[in-house]
Amino acid sequence: MIWIGLPINDQYGHEAGDRVLEQIAEILRRVSRASDLLIRWGGDEFVIVCRDADLSIAASLAERIRESIAKQLFRVSISSVARTSCSIGFAPYPFIAAKSEAGSWEQSLAFADAALYQAKRERNNWIGWAGTERAAQISQLVQAVEQDAETLISEGCLEVRRRELATDDTVDRILALRHAE
Incomplete structure (x- = not known):
């Protein structure tokens, strides 16, 4: 899944946006691609569901989108054109390819x-990737959290009710604690 966020309404207002x-x-x-499902998701966001695509195809699409939007001149009004950029969030579905039942599309x-949102925080015109390098370790992470959430919280590896992706450092710390047992 590719989630595209644009600063259009903030830059140009809703009418020009x-x-x-x-x-x-x-x-x-x-x-x-013809098989991809394109959805306008709220004000100035789009979601693309890449059907029957492996990670490299979806990643290539995300990069083509980013490049195409960045180089395009957009007609803002009859007499003016402007450029804009986008931020993109990417996550595979199923999240763990070998375990399609291990997570919903939601x-x-x-x-x-x-x-x-991680991409927006990092810098403009950027792609944020969720889980593509760590997806194989997700089941280990879930198991570690289920078995010993209190230790993970006390070690600073886990914060409840936080809407952020785990950093590589956090993932490494959780797995190291798990293997130390």
């Missing part, structure tokens, strides 16, 4: 949303 969003929707239709969507 709607014109730019129509142009962006056309770019998304042009660069995505969870992958939530991971993509969190990756989008």
